[in-house]
Amino acid sequence: MKSTKNTAGIVVALCAGHRCAALIKASDDDGGLAAAVARSSGGVLISASCLQQCAHGAVAAVALRASMTDLTGPSVWLGGLEAPGRLRALGAWVERWRPQEERPSALPHELSQAVLGTGAPVRLTANQA
Template structure:
């Protein structure tokens, strides 16, 4: 899976949420049909404004049967270690996108090995599984 990180004003020592957003054709199309494309774009601004947060835009994650996908993890500031991800599905639904933005703005998961801990209620029923930490690499500029 190839990831690219969005530019961020994050300091190297700050921990925070890591948010991986599927930008595959189906997920993007679901957001357009549901009218949530702008909310997903606003998520980038939320991440930029959240201390220590990192946004990863990914091409198709290959799980199209799960509707629009987002993965969330916690990154430890001092070590840079990223914990496992919680996979959230159905993120084309407005109440889930809004809940995700609020959760990330409040700092996202606070426990590196329990990425679902503290997720708001609209996201609890969106939990579709757990995965390994995402690999984050910066693009050469």
């Protein structure tokens, strides 16, 4: 069995705040993002608490994780993910990435209008329940 302890992958921090969650639920997405991330090589999907970007529709921060560290590289912020096909395009892009690539391929055309900008790395922390 292959160890995933040091596996690289793409981290998707999807806003799960009330507004974003409602927009995504009402969108044309069939829940394929979670399945695509699960099939990806080292991908991680985080349901983040409200990311305070409500004016931009459903949002997510996407970043590359070199290994199982608690930090990623800089993040790309995407908005309007409730638009038709955007969550599926994001899922397909995450699923195509392979760890031997130094960085993900360019975002697909379907996501080009969703880019809000770049930001700080996504911090991965365990729940302190």
